[in-house]
Amino acid sequence: MNKIIGFIGGGNMASAIIGGILQSGLAPKEGIIASDKLEEARRLLQERFGVRITEDNRKTAETADILFLAVKPHLFPDVITEIKDSIRSDTLLVSIAAGQSIAAIEGRFGREIRLVRAMPNTPALVGAAMSALSPNQNVCEEELAEVVSIFESFGACEVISETMMDAVVGVSGSSPAYVYMFIEAMADAAVADGMPRAQAYKFAAQAVLGSAKMVLETNTHPGALKDAVCSPGGTTIAAVAVLEEQGMRSAVIKAQRACVEKSREMGKENSK
């Protein structure tokens, strides 16, 4: 891609996307510019990826053909006020913020903008993100295809209705955190049984990776895959019985619905 990709905010999610783009070879490091108010964040981006960095959000906004808005949602009003006169009419904006609707962002710019609302996740860093995209009415098919190609450079990506965005935050934007907790818990149990910690993380994480690949690649229902692990009278069904008794499924469903509810609340708050 020979367009300049800019990032306003160079924290966890922007770093994961930048790392993913560079690793895929979609854009060279000279084709990426990022601004962050935090000196430490700029230093990390420079050291890890060698991309162009600046403290000046306006410079990033002026330079970028495709501009990612990657600051925390509550900073959108200030940041948009700062950059709105620096973008060009053909700058393609990509917001990755939770709870910032297309209408709220358009309202803050106060004029016609080309905008894609996106929800990626941090596995972008290793080329394994799941991202969702919703364009506004000013984004043409060619521009959307360009944004899809960026997100596909670091994982899977689907274009969805914006009404599904809160559900996406719960099921893929935030869910890596729940999965890491599951991996930590399995590793802790293995450590309790005497396994060295580093080895325990490897075994637990590889089991999660392999199980996810089975769901994605065999087209078999997760329940059937679970049943295939449970030998009659065996070890697995003993564990499954405890997970059911402890309410694992309902804990996950409740947690994810709290996440979605928070995303909706943030959306209401940000539309004021």
Ligand SMILES: NC(=O)C1=CN([C@@H]2O[C@H](COP(=O)(O)OP(=O)(O)OC[C@H]3O[C@@H](n4cnc5c(N)ncnc54)[C@H](OP(=O)(O)O)[C@@H]3O)[C@@H](O)[C@H]2O)C=CC1
């Ligand atoms: N983390 C994730 O897994 C995901 C995050 N997102 C979205 O990505 C966005 C960023 O989240 P995340 O990367 O986790 O947050 P981070 O806090 O890691 O990154 C945001 C960065 O922006 C900096 N910053 C603060 N104010 C400004 C400013 N005025 N101009 C430029 N930079 C500024 C922050 O500095 P300081 O720390 O000093 O405030 C920080 O370094 C959020 O909107 C979030 O909803 C979406 C999907 C997944």
Ligand SMILES: O=C(O)[C@@H]1CCC=N1
């Ligand atoms: O926790 C958050 O608000 C962000 C949005 C999705 C993942 N992290």
